[in-house]
Amino acid sequence: MGRKIEIDPITRLEGHGKIEIFLDDTGTVEKAYLSLPELRGFEVFSLNKPAELMPQITSRICGVCPMAHHMAATLALDDLYSIQPTATADKLREMVYNMFMFEDHTLHFYILGGPDFIVGPKAPKAERNILGVIGKVGIETGKKVIEIRREVRELMTAIAGKVIHPVWGLPGGVAKGLTAEEQKKYIATAEKCVEFAKFTLQTFKDIVLGNKEYVDIITSEMYTHHTYYMGMVDEKNKTNFYRGKIRVIDPEGKEFLKFSGKDYQEHLAEHVEPWTYVKFLYLKNVGWNGFKDGKDNGVYAVAPLARLNVSEGFSTPEAQASYEEYFDILGGKPVHHTLATHWARVIEILYAAERFLQLAKDPGIISPDIRNMPVEKPDEGFGVVEAPRGTLFHHYKTDENGLLTQANLLVATQNNAARVAMSIEKAAKGLIKNGMADDGILNMVEMALRAYDPCHACGTHTLPGQMPISIKVRNNQGELLDEIKNFCYEKK
Amino acid sequence: MGKPKIGMYWCASCGGCEEAVVDLAEDLLMVTDKVDIVFWPVAMDFKLSDVEAMEDGEMLAVFINGAIELSEQEEIAKLLRRKAQLVIAFGSCAHMGGLPGLANMQSKEKIFDYYFHSGPIVDDTGVQPDPEITKNEHGFALPEFYSSVRALDQVINVDYYVPGCAPTPNIVLDAITTLLSGNLPPSGAIMASDRALCYECPLNETKPDEGMKIKELRRSHEVEHIDSEICLLTQGMVCLGPVTRGGCGSLCIKGNMPCTGCFGPMDGVKDFGATALSYIASIIDSENPEEIEKIIDKGIPDPIGTFYMYSLPKSMLFKKLQEKKEVVEIKTE
DSSP states (O other): OEEEEEEEHHHHHTTTTTEEEEEEETTTEEEEEEEOOOOOOHHHTTTBBBGGHHHHHHHOSSSSHHHHHHHHHHHHHHHHTTTOOHHHHHHHHHHHHHHHHHHHHHIIIIISSTTTTTTTTTTTGGGSHHHHHHHHHHHHHHHHHHHHHHHHHHHHHHHHSSSSSOOOTTTTSOOOOOHHHHHHHHHHHHHHHHHHHHHHHHIIIIIIIIHHHHHHHHHHHBBOOEEEEEEEOOOTSSSSSSSSSEEEOOTTOOEEEEEOGHHHHHEEEOOOOOOOOSSSEEEETOOOOSSSSSSSSSOOEEEEEHHHHHHHHHHHHHHHHHHHHHHHHHHHSSSOOOHHHHHHHHHHHHHHHHHHHHHOOGOOOOOOOOBBBOOOOOOEEEEEEEEEEEEEEEEEEEETTEEEEEEEEHHHHHHHHHHHHHHHHHHHHOBBTTOOOOOOHHHHHHHHHHTTOOOTTTTOTTTTOOOOEEEEEEOTTTTTEEEEEOOOOOOO | OOOEEEEEEEEOOOOOOHHHHTTTHHHOOOOOOOOHHEETTTSOOHHHHHHSSSTTTTEEEEEEEEOSSSSHHHHHHHHHHHHHHEEEEEEEEHHHHHHHGGGGSHHHHHHHIIIISSTTTTTTTSOOOHHHIIIIIIIIIOOOOOOOBBBGGGSOOOOOEOSSSSHHHHHHHHHHHHHHSOOOOOTBBBBSOSSHHHHHHHHTTEEEOOOOOOBBOOOGGGGOOOOTTTTTTTTTOOOOOSSOOSOOOOOOHHTTTTOOOOOOTTOOOOHHHHHHHHHHTTTTTOOOOOHHHHHHHOSSSHHHHHHTTTTGGSSSHHHHHHTTTOOOOOOOO
């Protein structure tokens, strides 16, 4: 008798995402689905819109990572008008982009994903949240998290107009620059960010790496997948979030591809399933062979784990040292352990902070020369950035008046969608034996999912670091046999 | 007596409205001292059945962001309406349908065709998301995709509105403080300034004394030097500040970019886009119809996107579209 286990992230059930796990007659997991029931049609309603509005339109795809869309769109505008940003504009953009990566990753580490390890995967559920994190690292740290996030976001608002849906990017530059007076504030904040990032890395090391049990979980087979990896690198193959080429390595760690964003159509394709509105990206020249590991299947991963795997290091000293330590301890490249993503993310926090400081101190950043004027006729443009959750592609075609005739957007979560579904299935397979699912499955499945920081409706974030999930075990008549949930609501 | 109970919920939204609440930072802790947040999916564990179990009107207020795109969202909005004394439409999508409301100009078939068949890198095998196939062959439910986006008050009765895409922290804090004060504004009030953005704009004084007259409208990428000291409209940029409700702190203008109208219209205005369009038309410095057309065509190549960026679902234009079931071009004369 086949059974169905339905995992409803109940908060998102109402239109955003759910997991379905199916058992065969022996109670073994047969198949897992991650279904995203939402489609907002941005690519289609962008048609006929003036291209220069795309940075503002596409940021509305995601209010959690609006700067990623804003920046990819701005880079696409440069390309569309065949114009380079001024050196100052380029530095400003990269600086603000790193500020964004810093605050977004920090949010994930302390509030979303981090509690699993900082508080502990087996800690009581009531403690596995930001309050538990504060309990573990101290109230002063909790205050620091709030303070540094506010400070960075205020500075982003000051320059980009708004932090939620910026109005800053223009083809060939930006709408606003920095004065010498303002620069001092950015430097002061950047210095705090570097200190905070170092503290965060040390916290991770003390609490997670110092605990053999946690390290065993991270490196366990249940959370391991051998797939391709993709991420952006500079000309020295070092990580860059803002500019570079896309590098892909195979499951053995060899370079498989390196391409410019504008050539994405040669290398990537989208697979469609009837049971979800998300399209699954895969490597075109490997092919789609289903939700499977291995070199013969085009499934790949993006985001921090993948970015470190494809990178030869970081251009900043502290992040570089951490990068070396990461691969030393985890046994070389590539690292296939999904949960190592958390560590990789913390290293990226450090890089983002160091890069923010480097650029804030750059004497060239306060020049008023922030715009190059487009003169060429617009035609087609590509823009690619590394969003916190992975590689993000924007591709526009316009008429000669700069009105959109085509928009194509490949968002970060699409890249990871296949591997996320596989991770859920594998965790479930590891835990569900003979049809028995106990309470432990919940957090294990959650952890497999949460490591990716999935941005489903572009905003699927739960602040306590715990996605409210209910698992329903049903027989094939649809009768409820058992229900497990990890949340409760107590009335006072 | 316990603390007042507050709920927050998201419908079809980008998450920016949730971030706007988190951006209260230290002030959020002050708020949670004064209220019990009993329902906030993004931040707290809950179950919908717990809301169902509440007495009608048990919550003092519920803040709902996002537009209504799915039947589930409509059902939950109706449930929350019953359980809360006050419903606040939070952010542009709940207030006016929001930017994703622009999808109302396109058909579901066109969106499906692009996404699943004709897009540049789609491996088109004829498959597309299908609730029937999902149910019959895969054994679970996939919600239907609806092609029309609605604002919250097109589904339930709304008491107050907090405008903005996203609402700015000052507006959010003021709204919460006002609700807790017990000194409630009249029903239907929009909880921001009741005057146009120009009144608070730092560049307002640079408007010409003799009145606004524009010979040329320019798109943002065409303005070589955006002068941060002079009214952007005077510089020929289409700034909707004169017809948009203030209260945001002029953030876009301080970023050297024009207002696009996310706070929506002032009291008494039924159709934001029509008002914005007539305002812009009124300041064009020409009596010659051909010249007027030229100025507008050049500066505003996409009138619907410009004037209805956040409010299409609430517009008279959309009502007309629904009646005619076809996409029409609006005339700008």
